Amino acid sequence: MENCNRQSQMTIGLTHYLVVAAVFFVCGLFTMMTKRNAVGILIGVELVLNSAALNLVAFDRFLGPGRIDGQIGALFVIVLAAAEAAIAVGICVNVYKNLATVDVDKATRLQG
Amino acid sequence: MKILVLFGLLLGHCGATAQAQDTPPAHHRQGVVDAAVPGGTLDALLFYGVGGAAMLSAVGVCVTRNIVRMAVWLFVALGSVATLYFLLAANFLGAIQLIVYAGGTLVLLIFGVMLTSKSPWVRFDTSLLERLAAGVVCLALFVVLCIVLTGTVWSRPQGLVLGTALVDLGRRLLTTYLVPFEVAGVLLMIVMVGAAHLARQEK
Numbered sequence: 331m332e333n334c335n336r337q338s339q340m341t342i343g344l345t346h347y348l349v350v351a352a353v354f355f356v357c358g359l360f361t362m363m364t365k366r367n368a369v370g371i372l373i374g375v376e377l378v379l380n381s382a383a384l385n386l387v388a389f390d391r392f393l394g395p396g397r398i399d400g401q402i403g404a405l406f407v408i409v410l411a412a413a414e415a416a417i418a419v420g421i422c423v424n425v426y427k428n429l430a431t432v433d434v435d436k437a438t439r440l441q442g
Numbered sequence: 443m444k445i446l447v448l449f450g451l452l453l454g455h456c457g458a459t460a461q462a463q464d465t466p467p468a469h470h471r472q473g474v475v476d477a478a479v480p481g482g483t484l485d486a487l488l489f490y491g492v493g494g495a496a497m498l499s500a501v502g503v504c505v506t507r508n509i510v511r512m513a514v515w516l517f518v519a520l521g522s523v524a525t526l527y528f529l530l531a532a533n534f535l536g537a538i539q540l541i542v543y544a545g546g547t548l549v550l551l552i553f554g555v556m557l558t559s560k561s562p563w564v565r566f567d568t569s570l571l572e573r574l575a576a577g578v579v580c581l582a583l584f585v586v587l588c589i590v591l592t593g594t595v596w597s598r599p600q601g602l603v604l605g606t607a608l609v610d611l612g613r614r615l616l617t618t619y620l621v622p623f624e625v626a627g628v629l630l631m632i633v634m635v636g637a638a639h640l641a642r643q644e645k
Contacts, residue, residue, distance in 0.1 A: 342489040345591050347526065350493045352587040354519070356580045357500040363576035364568050367509050369554045373516050376547065377500060380523050383539075391530045393598055398611050401532050402619050408535075408542055409626050413633040415547045419554035420640030426558040 347388035354381035368422045368432040375418075376411060383407040489529055496522035507567070509555050513548065520544045534608050 354377050361374030383404040390400025426432050429439070499522060502515035520543045527536035615623050 342486050342529075344596055346489060346493065347530070348591045349588060350496055350526065352584060352591065353497045354500045354523075356584040356587070357504040359583070360504040360576055360580040361512075363580070364504070364573050365512075366568055369551060369558060370509055370512060372554070373503060373512050373551060376516060376543075376551070377503060377519065380520065380543075384523055384526060387527055387530050387532050387535060391532070393596060398614055401535055401611060402614060404532075404535055405538065405615075406622060406626060408538060409630065412542055412547050413630055415550050416633050416637040417640070419550050419557075420637045422554050423557050423641050432558045 344388055344392040347392075348385060351381040351384040351388065354378070354384065366433050366435055368425065368434050368437075369419070371434065372415065372418050372422070376415070379407055379411045485529065489526075492522050492525045492529065496526065509559070510552075513552050513555060516551070517544060517548055520548060534611060 358374045358377030358381065361377060362371050365371050365374065386400040386403040386407065388400075390398065390404075394400070422432050425437055429437055431437075496519060499515045499518035503512050503519060506512050506515060520539065524536045524539040524544065527533075527539055
């Protein structure tokens with residue numbers, strides 16, 4: 331048991347990866363809150379999605395290795411992120427064409 | 443990009459073999475609460491290096507005010523996450539992350555930046571109060587998350603099978619996850635048509 335504990339101090343566990351993912355999530359949230367550029371907000375969303383995918387893979391590795399469910403979940407996250415980025419960039423280009431800016435505070439034409 | 447992928451695959455191979463070699467017997471594993479798969483010192487050093495780069499670049503994304511620099515930091519962040527996937531023995535996912543995310547999505551974002559600004563150095567500044575409030579909220583959330591993460595004891599299933607084969611992933615994708623897989627395919631086609639429609643030239 332003591333040998334085990336000594337060994338576990340140097341090994342990288344689930345918590346390490348989850349903390350990295352937490353940093354990603356918080357940074358993405360901060361980016362979404364403080365940026366006014368629509369593409370900047372999109373970059374924040376990408377960070378949050380990456381954090382979720384990293385969480386899925388870490389859980390898959392440490393809590394159920396050999397089951398692969400987490401990896402497949404992360405695969406779908408990547409696919410959906412690509413789709414979301416394509417649509418969002420299309421919308422940004424359209425907003426720029428109509429309003430000559432991508433400042434989300436100035437795009438208020440839909441507000442009733 | 444290909445060199446990066448190759449390097450990552452090598453790295454993942456190193457990690458997997460190191461973990462396979464010093465896997466303790468089952469009765470030892472029950473004692474370790476957090477570290478499920480003990481690796482070597484090399485693994486730990488690699489993790490601290492790559493994880494540190496990942497966190498640094500994530501902070502870089504949210505601190506930078508320039509949109510082009512944000513995109514560059516995002517590139518570093520995505521690459522670091524791909525390397526973390528390799529360290530987690532998810533080789534296929536790491537390669538996919540590099541190819542689809544760093545190679546596709548990021549290029550799309552940079553195109554978005556170029557198409558939507560008169561000059562690449564344009565800035566949209568938010569007020570200091572707003573940034574301060576957001577910083578306090580995010581920091582509080584991070585502290586709460588860290589407390590929860592370090593305090594939780596994760597329960598692990600017994601009789602672990604180490605290592606994930608690509609064959610298994612493909613088989614699972616076409617049996618258990620067939621419906622989501624097909625739905626994702628249809629979604630991608632809809633998105634392709636929709637994006638082309640959104641970005642078309644006005645007559």
